[in-house]
Amino acid sequence: MNIEQELSLQIDQAITELYGENPVAVKLEKTNKDFEGQYTFVVFPLLRISKKNPQDTAAEIGEKLLKNGNPVVAYNVIKGFLNLSISDRVWYDLLQQNWYNTTFGLKNKTEGRVMVEYSSPNTNKPLHLGHIRNNLLGYSIAEIMRAGGHEVIKANLINDRGIHICKSMLAWQLFGNGETPESSGMKGDHLVGKYYVAFDKAYKAEIDSLVAGGLDKEEAEKSAPILLQTQEMLRQWEAGNPEIIKLWETMNGWVYKGFDHTYKRLGVDFDKYYYESNTYTLGKDIVAEGLEKGVFYRKEDGSVWIDLTAEGLDHKLVLRKDGTSVYITQDIGTADEKFREFGAEKSIYVVGNEQDYHFKVLFLIMQKLGRSYAPGMYHLSYGMVDLPSGKMKSREGTVVDADDLLKEMHETAKAKTLELGKTEGMEVSELNNLYEKLGLAALKFFILKVDPKKRMLFNPQESIDFQGDTGPFVLYTYARIQSMLKQAGTDWQTHVSEIEWQPSEKETLECLYGFPEAVHNACRDFNPAIIAHYSLELAKAFNRLYNELSFLKETDTNKRAARLQIASFTANTLENACRLLGISMVERM
RNA sequence: GACCCCAUAGCUCAGCUGGAUAGAGCAACUGCCUUCUAAGCAGUAGGUCGUUGGUUCGAGUCCAACUGGGGUCGCCA
DSSP: OOHHHHHHHHHHHHHHHHHSSOOSOOOEEEOOTTSSSSEEEEOGGGHHHHOSOHHHHHHHHHHHHHHHOSSEEEEEEETTEEEEEEOHHHHHHHHHHHTTOTTTTOOOSOSOEEEEEOOOOBTTSOOBHHHHHHHHHHHHHHHHHHHTTOEEEEEEEEBOOSHHHHHHHHHHHHHOTTOOHHHHOOOHHHHHHHHHHHHHHHHHHHHHHHHHTTOOHHHHHHHOHHHHHHHHHHHHHHHTOHHHHHHHHHHHHHHHHHHHHHHHHHTOOOSEEEEHHHHTTTTHHHHHHHHHHTSSEEOTTSOEEEEOGGGTOOEEEEEOTTSOBOHHHHHHHHHHHHHHHHOOSEEEEEEEGGGHHHHHHHHHHHHHTTOTTGGGEEEEEEOOEEBTTBSOBTTTTBSOBHHHHHHHHHHHHHHHHHHHTOOTTOOHHHHHHHHHHHHHHHHHHHHHTSOTTSOEEOOTTSOOOSSSSSHHHHHHHHHHHHHHHHHSOSTTSSOOOOOOOOHHHHHHHHHHHTHHHHHHHHHHHTOHHHHHHHHHHHHHHHHHHHHHSOSTTOSSHHHHHHHHHHHHHHHHHHHHHHHHHTOOOOSOO
């Protein structure tokens, strides 16, 4: 039982003894910084049954708790707020039990299987900053679910077919002169992306000349020859034209090689890949099943629909009149497929908020079809990353390219490190490793500290910070501890006797105590930002302690050992928190 | 037009699901390195929590309307 539970129980008993039946669940809060105590109980809701003023009510309860003696050692009352001070013993026990614990706050596998689908790129262009947000969120939420005791399967559903893929292919055929990643020295995904942009340019030029020839714009957009060519290419691709398929395989191969490189550098990975070229036929049999069950209905033209007006939504097409699938048909089929293969009780889709409606519909459909896993489906909907100029558009080349940004972060980290000049004697490979980790930490933290559902602004003119509430700040705190522990010998790794804590020590221990709860909340809300903010709080608390009290120079050996144990405990916990964010530590910086 | 998100310091963000005097970081200003890593610490200044009502002991938080920003309403994915 943790402290909150113990306190709640005691308060509940006190209320029952004083006033009879307690009608409301006890809710504890953390005491504000300006007041004495660690936990606060608000008594206003009790006034009706206590029939006394707030002060007296709070005092009566406080008195009862104090008499219990454990864990409350003092209380004070301000208006209707009962502030409780917890025994130093609690923090002492916490430290004794966990200063060496490298898995503090991480649960064992007890919670069932979860699938996290994220990344889901198109194979016609390289990854950009929007994809980075998706990948970092997906990876982090997978780690967080794992820390919450779940077994996690990471999946990537690759969008490798469709008209947009044909655009890159056609442009390459028309303008490419046989160019390959090898011949051009370009990364495969960038090469293919180049032709996606080239297509758009050619397409717009054709539209312009058609409009100049007297066609109206809408007409021109539909009848541009290059567009008709891509549509023909798609038909041939689907008909199995071996030449087209070969081209598709070749160009997709280039893209995958490029993606692998970027994924690796970002530090994300997957247990399972799905390809839309394989899954796009799935779901048709389920549509038939739904027709039989009366979940769907067929129109005269043969198309199949679902009526969601009772749920406040609209009618939605699930199968075209020619019997071919649409986007949601595939997702229906893939959901079943995933469950058949992995039996995950929860399935998290990390997809941008522009698809909120789509997933609302999808989950409703699976529910109406009676799928047991439907209640466990969750759309982790995140906001777009905007530039000061507005939305990023690959076609128009107004994107922050993922590879460019990663490179830039590395360079900035390098410049910053050299400026500070604290890395004397480090090998070149070691240094490069350090720059890379620092750059990634800055980038990942920058993105993950923001609530996923909020859209965020990225200004390429201003580089991402390395000071203040940042990844490097957390790494710095860790490196500082490591440096200290390296000089500390081993005699502190022993049993310390109970001591009276200084305020900054107590604050750090309190903060450490909160890590399991932070993990729990992050898990509950599917929100890595909770972990990011936690790690900042812990790092700040420790740095305050570091500046206020001595560690290595403390002459009282018992205090010295206790403090170094706090340092070790903090380092372990920072490392665990960072792991949940996909950030790896540095021993020196 | 309908529906869904968002709005807190000059900027970027917190605010633990209704509690005390709304908090951090950046930018600005002031201190602290002959002492365990100054990518740090302490401090000053900066706010009508978009607006107006409502709910109650209490509202940044819940409800309604409005304003502004974004998104979705394809037999595209």
